[in-house]
Amino acid sequence: MNKIADNYIQRVKEKYPHQPEFLQTVSEVLTSVEPVLEAHPEYLEAGVVERLVEPERAISFRVPWVDDQGRVQVNTGYRFEFNSALGPYKGGLRFSPTVYPGILKFLGFEQIFKNSLTGLPIGGGKGGADFDPSEKSDGEIMRFCQAFMQALYSHIGPNTDVPAGDLGVGGREIGYLFGMYKKLTRRYEGVLTGKPLTTGGLQGRSEATGYGVAWFLREMLKHNGEDLKGKTVVVSGYGNVTWGTIKKLNELGAKVITISNHAGYVLDESGVSGEKEDYLLQLRASGHRSCRPYAEKYPEARYVEGRKPWEVPAEIYIPCATQNEITLDDARHMVANGCRYLCEGANMPTTNEAIAYLQEHGVIIGPAKAANAGGVACSCIEMGQDSGHTFYKAEDVYRQLEDIMINIHRLAAEASARYGLGYNLVAGANIAGFERVAEAMMAQGIV
Numbered sequence: 001m002n003k004i005a006d007n008y009i010q011r012v013k014e015k016y017p018h019q020p021e022f023l024q025t026v027s028e029v030l031t032s033v034e035p036v037l038e039a040h041p042e043y044l045e046a047g048v049v050e051r052l053v054e055p056e057r058a059i060s061f062r063v064p065w066v067d068d069q070g071r072v073q074v075n076t077g078y079r080f081e082f083n084s085a086l087g088p089y090k091g092g093l094r095f096s097p098t099v100y101p102g103i104l105k106f107l108g109f110e111q112i113f114k115n116s117l118t119g120l121p122i123g124g125g126k127g128g129a130d131f132d133p134s135e136k137s138d139g140e141i142m143r144f145c146q147a148f149m150q151a152l153y154s155h156i157g158p159n160t161d162v163p164a165g166d167l168g169v170g171g172r173e174i175g176y177l178f179g180m181y182k183k184l185t186r187r188y189e190g191v192l193t194g195k196p197l198t199t200g201g202l203q204g205r206s207e208a209t210g211y212g213v214a215w216f217l218r219e220m221l222k223h224n225g226e227d228l229k230g231k232t233v234v235v236s237g238y239g240n241v242t243w244g245t246i247k248k249l250n251e252l253g254a255k256v257i258t259i260s261n262h263a264g265y266v267l268d269e270s271g272v273s274g275e276k277e278d279y280l281l282q283l284r285a286s287g288h289r290s291c292r293p294y295a296e297k298y299p300e301a302r303y304v305e306g307r308k309p310w311e312v313p314a315e316i317y318i319p320c321a322t323q324n325e326i327t328l329d330d331a332r333h334m335v336a337n338g339c340r341y342l343c344e345g346a347n348m349p350t351t352n353e354a355i356a357y358l359q360e361h362g363v364i365i366g367p368a369k370a371a372n373a374g375g376v377a378c379s380c381i382e383m384g385q386d387s388g389h390t391f392y393k394a395e396d397v398y399r400q401l402e403d404i405m406i407n408i409h410r411l412a413a414e415a416s417a418r419y420g421l422g423y424n425l426v427a428g429a430n431i432a433g434f435e436r437v438a439e440a441m442m443a444q445g446i447v
Helices: 003-015 020-032 034-039 041-045 048-052 101-117 138-155 171-185 205-223 240-251 275-285 292-297 328-336 352-360 374-387 394-418 425-444
Strands: 057-066 072-083 089-095 123-129 161-164 232-235 258-261 264-267 302-305 316-318 341-343 364-366
Touching: 003 020, 003 034, 020 034, 020 101, 020 352, 020 425, 034 041, 034 425, 041 048, 041 425, 048 425, 057 138, 072 089, 072 101, 072 138, 072 161, 089 101, 089 171, 089 374, 101 123, 101 374, 101 394, 101 425, 123 138, 123 161, 138 171, 161 374, 205 240, 205 316, 205 341, 205 364, 205 374, 205 394, 232 240, 240 275, 264 292, 275 292, 292 302, 328 352, 352 364, 364 425, 374 394, 394 425
Parallel strands: 089 123, 089 161, 232 258, 232 316, 316 341, 341 364
Antiparallel strands: 057 072, 072 123, 258 264, 264 302
16 A cells, blocks of 8 residues: 555545546656655655645636637636746646646646656746647747747746747747747747757757657667567657657667557558658648558558557557557557557556556556656757857767666666666656655755
């Protein structure tokens, strides 16, 4: 029984009963760090957990904007500044009709520990709006971004809160947000990351998360005396994270045979490689919400309607699409099909029940807060580039990123072993991330 964790989890459940995603991540983290709390009663006395599960600041605001027909539209924007013990709040902005406080709180809470694992001086936060950028014109997206920034700009800054992109927010949106911030403040500074290169952006940032996933997976296999060369991999999604993951996996000698969207998946047993990697970028940039055109372009591939790629046999699975895309039923399919490794590219893509089932059946899991930390790590590198008024070559970024991902794997593996949990990267990542934040909070007093 996890008596200490269960007590805190129950309190969160009673206070936020309609935020299941937030409760899910709180449950997963606190259950893992139970041995740390038992070993450090001073954390309990100082209310570390109570302070961690509540954001330091939560901002909600209306975003009025005008569409191409001259009609006034109103959306709701948010920014959850969760924890600044290690540095300024850092985390993306998500534009999606699915955005509501429970989603952003789950993402922000995860971001605390993800950012901690990088070893870099960044705290955790998340924000966004219930705005759907799909099928919007460029002008409508620009006007929405400008209106969003007018409401947010006074709460952010290079040493306070540094947003980045996320679902629905790419380089174009970040560029519009930065332009309005600069106009409002009359300051040209690194207040946003993921910027276009002409606006202080970082070489290699687009592929950073995916590259980091592949490097983390390589370390998982290496720890178990294996190599990626010749391994068949099933991947979900077809956006930037999927693209970067596939690109680096191909370089490391693996063979990726799937991509997916919400309505189905593509199976390409010849491998998603070569010019097909570039086509993924074209497909995404064209605004297609389906990856079906891939199967139409490449006759050796086929599109499977209404199904998930987890039914395809493979040793390695990498979810790169969205939260909770792997359920308990999916986990059963994966185990039956020979799954040995799961490495999470998306944020919280696997339900807690599915994680438990996979681990019970010997599957080694690379958790999102460790495996996909490459994106935020490079965001912090971009912050350093901006503050130093300099610029890094892509090779410099890749070298730093690879070192960070190797170190994250080491920290998670060592933390798991230190508490007698064997090679459990899910628990180890939570413990290593939590310990660094808790120590910083203790040093700063009750604030």
